Amino acid sequence: MSDVILKVENLDVHFRSSASIVKAVNGVNITLKKKETLGIVGESGSGKSVTATALMRLLPKGIGSIPNGKITFNGKDILSLSDKEMRDVRGNEIAMIFQDPMTSLNPVFTVGDQIEEAVRTHQQMSKKEAKKKAIEMLKVVGIPEPEKRVKMYPHEFSGGMRQRVMIAIALSCNPKLLIADEPTTALDVTVQAQILELMKSLQEKNDTSIIMITHDLGVVWEMCDKVIVMYAGNTVESGTVETIYENPLHPYTWGLLESQITKNTLNGDKLPAIPGSPPDLRNPIPGCNFADRCPYAKEICSTTKPQPIEVELGHIVSCHFQTNSNRLERKERVYIE
Amino acid sequence: MTSTQPSSMETREVKKKEINERSFIRKLLKNRIAAFGLFVTIFMTIIAIFAPLIATHAPNEMDITHSLLGAGVDGHFLGTDNYGRDLFSRIVYGARISLIVGVSAVLFGAVFGTFLGLIAGYFGGKLDSLIMRTMDGLFAFPFILLAITLMTVLGQGLVNVIIAIGVANIPGFARIVRGQVLSVKEEEFIEVTRSLGATHGRILFQHVLPNCLAPLIVYGTMSIAGAIISEAALSFLGLGVQPPTASWGSILKDGKDFLVLNPQMATFSGLAILITVLGINLFGDGLRDALDPKMKV
Amino acid sequence: MGKYILKRLVDLLPTIFVVAIIVFVITRLIPGDPAAVMLGPQASVEDIQELRDDLGLNEPLHTQFLQYIGDLVQGDFGVSLTYNQPVISLIMDRFPNTLVLAFSALVIALLIGIPAGIISASKQNSVMDYTVMVISLIGVSIPIFWLGVMLVLYFSVNLGWFPATGMGTMDEGFITYIKHLVLPSITLATIPMATFARITRSSMLEVISQDYIKTARAKGLKEFFVIGKHAFKNALTPILTVLGMQVSALLGGAVLTETIFSWPGMGRLIVDAIDKRDFVVVQGTVLFIAIIFVLVNLLIDVLYKIVNPRVNYSSGKGGEGK
Numbered sequence: 001m002s003d004v005i006l007k008v009e010n011l012d013v014h015f016r017s018s019a020s021i022v023k024a025v026n027g028v029n030i031t032l033k034k035k036e037t038l039g040i041v042g043e044s045g046s047g048k049s050v051t052a053t054a055l056m057r058l059l060p061k062g063i064g065s066i067p068n069g070k071i072t073f074n075g076k077d078i079l080s081l082s083d084k085e086m087r088d089v090r091g092n093e094i095a096m097i098f099q100d101p102m103t104s105l106n107p108v109f110t111v112g113d114q115i116e117e118a119v120r121t122h123q124q125m126s127k128k129e130a131k132k133k134a135i136e137m138l139k140v141v142g143i144p145e146p147e148k149r150v151k152m153y154p155h156e157f158s159g160g161m162r163q164r165v166m167i168a169i170a171l172s173c174n175p176k177l178l179i180a181d182e183p184t185t186a187l188d189v190t191v192q193a194q195i196l197e198l199m200k201s202l203q204e205k206n207d208t209s210i211i212m213i214t215h216d217l218g219v220v221w222e223m224c225d226k227v228i229v230m231y232a233g234n235t236v237e238s239g240t241v242e243t244i245y246e247n248p249l250h251p252y253t254w255g256l257l258e259s260q261i262t263k264n265t266l267n268g269d270k271l272p273a274i275p276g277s278p279p280d281l282r283n284p285i286p287g288c289n290f291a292d293r294c295p296y297a298k299e300i301c302s303t304t305k306p307q308p309i310e311v312e313l314g315h316i317v318s319c320h321f322q323t324n325s326n327r328l329e330r331k332e333r334v335y336i337e
Numbered sequence: 338m339t340s341t342q343p344s345s346m347e348t349r350e351v352k353k354k355e356i357n358e359r360s361f362i363r364k365l366l367k368n369r370i371a372a373f374g375l376f377v378t379i380f381m382t383i384i385a386i387f388a389p390l391i392a393t394h395a396p397n398e399m400d401i402t403h404s405l406l407g408a409g410v411d412g413h414f415l416g417t418d419n420y421g422r423d424l425f426s427r428i429v430y431g432a433r434i435s436l437i438v439g440v441s442a443v444l445f446g447a448v449f450g451t452f453l454g455l456i457a458g459y460f461g462g463k464l465d466s467l468i469m470r471t472m473d474g475l476f477a478f479p480f481i482l483l484a485i486t487l488m489t490v491l492g493q494g495l496v497n498v499i500i501a502i503g504v505a506n507i508p509g510f511a512r513i514v515r516g517q518v519l520s521v522k523e524e525e526f527i528e529v530t531r532s533l534g535a536t537h538g539r540i541l542f543q544h545v546l547p548n549c550l551a552p553l554i555v556y557g558t559m560s561i562a563g564a565i566i567s568e569a570a571l572s573f574l575g576l577g578v579q580p581p582t583a584s585w586g587s588i589l590k591d592g593k594d595f596l597v598l599n600p601q602m603a604t605f606s607g608l609a610i611l612i613t614v615l616g617i618n619l620f621g622d623g624l625r626d627a628l629d630p631k632m633k634v
Numbered sequence: 635m636g637k638y639i640l641k642r643l644v645d646l647l648p649t650i651f652v653v654a655i656i657v658f659v660i661t662r663l664i665p666g667d668p669a670a671v672m673l674g675p676q677a678s679v680e681d682i683q684e685l686r687d688d689l690g691l692n693e694p695l696h697t698q699f700l701q702y703i704g705d706l707v708q709g710d711f712g713v714s715l716t717y718n719q720p721v722i723s724l725i726m727d728r729f730p731n732t733l734v735l736a737f738s739a740l741v742i743a744l745l746i747g748i749p750a751g752i753i754s755a756s757k758q759n760s761v762m763d764y765t766v767m768v769i770s771l772i773g774v775s776i777p778i779f780w781l782g783v784m785l786v787l788y789f790s791v792n793l794g795w796f797p798a799t800g801m802g803t804m805d806e807g808f809i810t811y812i813k814h815l816v817l818p819s820i821t822l823a824t825i826p827m828a829t830f831a832r833i834t835r836s837s838m839l840e841v842i843s844q845d846y847i848k849t850a851r852a853k854g855l856k857e858f859f860v861i862g863k864h865a866f867k868n869a870l871t872p873i874l875t876v877l878g879m880q881v882s883a884l885l886g887g888a889v890l891t892e893t894i895f896s897w898p899g900m901g902r903l904i905v906d907a908i909d910k911r912d913f914v915v916v917q918g919t920v921l922f923i924a925i926i927f928v929l930v931n932l933l934i935d936v937l938y939k940i941v942n943p944r945v946n947y948s949s950g951k952g953g954e955g956k
Contacts, residue, residue, distance in 0.1 A: 470648060470649070470652050471656070473649050473652065474649060474652030474653045474655070474656050475656060477649065477925075477927050477928050478656075478882075478920065478923070478924050478927075479882045479885045479886030479887075479923065479927065480883075481886040481889060481890070482885070482904075483920075485889065485908070485916075485920075486657070486660055486661075486916060486917075486920050489911075489913060489916050490660060490913070562775065566777050569777055570777065570890055573779045573890070573893075574889075574890070574893060574905055589777075589779065589783065592783070593783050596783065596786065596787050596791055603783045603784070603787065604784065606780075607777055607779075607780025607781075607783065607784065611775060611776055611777065611780065614775040614776075614777070615771065615775040618774065619771065622771075
């Protein structure tokens with residue numbers, strides 16, 4: 001029990017827009033142990049990035065709020081920390097890397113400055129020591145000639161190299177948890193593999209836990225121990241990677257798998273989408289959020305919300321037809337022609 | 338096949354434009370501040386046009402025995418100036434000079450500047466560097482200083498004021514249009530028109546120029562505000578329209594010498610400038626947001 | 635860096651040459667006889683002819699032009715007829731005064747305008763934001779010669795806090811010196827201040843939504859550093875562009891401000907020269923101001939390079955980073 005590093009219980013996130021409230025995340029639960037990697041998958045708009053942002057308490061001020069839920073990280077109640085205490089957690093105990101390394105590094109500071117800044121924010125360190133640390137971090141993330149590179153600006157780096165720099169910044173304070181928001185989406189396929197490899201080896205070395213946010217199931221199979229599938233702000237299915245890989249149960253997960261297979265056979269860059277679009281989160285619907293797009297939907301799906309059910313140990317599904325007594329027959333190629 | 342291509346492209350263009358226009362008007366109306374600016378501008382234009390009906394006295398009618406009266410005395414709404422002329426009527430008539438100079442000088446600058454910018458951007462090469470070097474040279478002069486210099490040579494007078502401020506406006510328009518031409522020039526539809534054998538003139542005026550319109554309108558509107566201030570500044574320095582013609586700047590110039598005896602002269606002439614310029618700027622801001630959000634003037 | 639500055643300086647020579655040509659053309663080619671203008675409507679034909687001879691206006695144009703350029707290269711801006719002094723020495727007497735005024739105005743404008751824009755952007759749509767926006771809109775629309783007169787009316791005539799005209803000397807004491815400087819520099823600062831506030835706000839708003847700001851927050855930085863360091867340095871480029879344009883506005887505005895406050899600077903010199911129809915002085919001073927402006931813009935180009943590492947040192951041919 002003591003090696004649980006992060007526990008999220010019934011997390012809700014709301015966004016206030018001009019006239020309405022968008023319920024972006026509803027009742028998400030996460031349990032993450034030391035050294036474990038959790039994948040959160042879903043389409044854009046499913047609430048996966050919002051969940052991550054909420055963990056860091058970096059939701060846009062005055063717009064995003066957390067009306068319900070509890071986040072316990074390393075024994076601390078994140079939501080009750082003061083702003084200053086939260087700043088001490090950010091970048092120090094929880095670090096984050098983002099999707100687009102082209103835009104997530106500040107273009108007007110050298111990469112060395114940006115790493116040093118991260119270190120010096122959380123540790124008493126002289127400028128000289130910080131510089132040494134920056135060079136060391138560049139070496140750790142596999143950037144050649146770090147002494148020279150440390151003085152360069154982000155625009156002098158390739159995309160993959162920039163993501164390595166982002167990882168160097170994120171890991172410079174030895175965080176207990178690393179949140180990676182689509183860290184490889186903007187990169188070339190070959191570079192993707194290298195970055196994932198790097199993250200894995202650093203995780204081994206530092207006992208870091210990782211939350212990997214992605215829409216790419218391939219990344220999940222490769223990196224994660226557990227996975228949460230999110231759709232329109234809800235967790236539709238969660239379990240260990242093995243269970244979800246071998247025995248996926250939610251029709252939405254099937255859709256994701258199918259589009260992944262289609263992508264692989266087509267050798268395309270983009271994931272072919274499941275037809276239709278998620279519901280408008282400003283107007284909550286009475287039934288299952290996925291009902292409109294679900295080829296298996298029946299009447300009950302649009303009238304009643306399915307409750308999460310633990311169908312086998314640690315494998316939770318929210319679907320009316322996937323219960324302990326009842327199973328749906330999975331059909332081939334029903335989503336994408 | 339090739340013959341149908343341009344026409345289908347044209348319909349697409351037209352459709353796009355229609356949608357743009359509708360959203361443009363919606364955006365403009367939605368922006369209440371811009372609507373307020375437009376209202377002020379129209380209000381001032383009406384005052385200028387109907388000046389004879391609004392003014393209570395003839396603007397140049399002197400009456401030394403009733404000079405420097407306070408506001409409201411003897412039927413003089415804002416009092417009288419040092420020559421006993423009715424201040425309110427002079428300010429009402431001053432709107433004419435401001436708007437005439439503002440609009441004409443900007444048109445002057447826009448016509449010449451657009452022409453120079455078009456040919457510089459379109460033909461490029463030596464012609465481009467010759468024109469743009471000259472424009473850079475003109476830009477090196479502070480706007481008002483260029484106008485002052487021109488006025489010292491041209492001498493006072495309404496037409497000369499228009500020319501002086503107009504010339505000072507040329508480089509700004511030339512730069513904007515040239516920039517637009519450079520970006521439009523490389524677009525596909527220009528290539529197509531050229532390959533179909535259109536003349537330079539036709540390409541320039543039918544295809545390139547319309548694409549420069551949005552920034553031109555925004556910049557032009559803002560420039561009118563600037564031109565009105567410049568006219569007032571020239572008149573304030575005694576370089577504007579010939580006395581006794583009423584101009585806000587010249588009233589302010591006289592008012593400056595009678596600050597203690599009659600502060601209304603300086604106060605209200607300047608307020609008239611401020612309100613007009615503010616109105617035009619508010620409208621221009623709204624126009625920019627609606628037409629050309631990327632532009633920063 | 636030294637090489638870059640040198641190269642840019644050489645680049646500027648043609649522009650300065652063009653500026654000189656423009657001044658020449660304006661004063662020689664435009665309809666109207668400068669000699670007649672200088673002497674006024676009552677002058678006799680003989681007087682005008684004589685002045686034309688003195689000014690070299692009866693020479694062929696190209697001779698006049700070569701003479702003029704030759705003089706300029708030697709730093710000879712001509713000799714004033716009314717002051718009986720070389721124009722350059724008239725300018726040099728007054729240039730420091732204009733510099734003091736323009737510099738104080740610029741400092742006020744930057745110190746108030748930029749923080750106002752930053753606060754406005756970081757609290758978008760707040761009461762504070764709207765206040766800054768409204769004041770800055772009025773600021774860019776205000777005729778500064780009116781503002782100057784109004785400041786005199788309230789703070790000199792009515793309240794008597796500050797002198798209405800003139801420039802104090804250090805001999806009269808620092809306080810007197812500053813007191814003379816307050817109203818003119820506020821007058822001159824208004825437009826640049828409002829412009830800086832507006833451009834800073836819009837430029838900051840654009841930057842604040844960038845990913846690297848999220849990165850900075852995720853590092854655990856204080857909001858003050860996120861905004862003041864990470865966002866602001868990125869927002870600087872458009873602010874610098876505006877700074878270049880505002881120097882022009884400051885020099886132009888100085889003409890009006892110095893007139894209102896009888897400030898003994900170059901602007902006042904021009905206006906006096908216009909009154910006295912001394913067009914040699916007008917021409918020389920205007921040319922001098924234009925050259926100053928061109929040089930200031932060189933300085934700003936250099937600042938660009940410092941602020942923004944992505945700008946190439948060797949612009950033009952074969953630029954390849956560093």
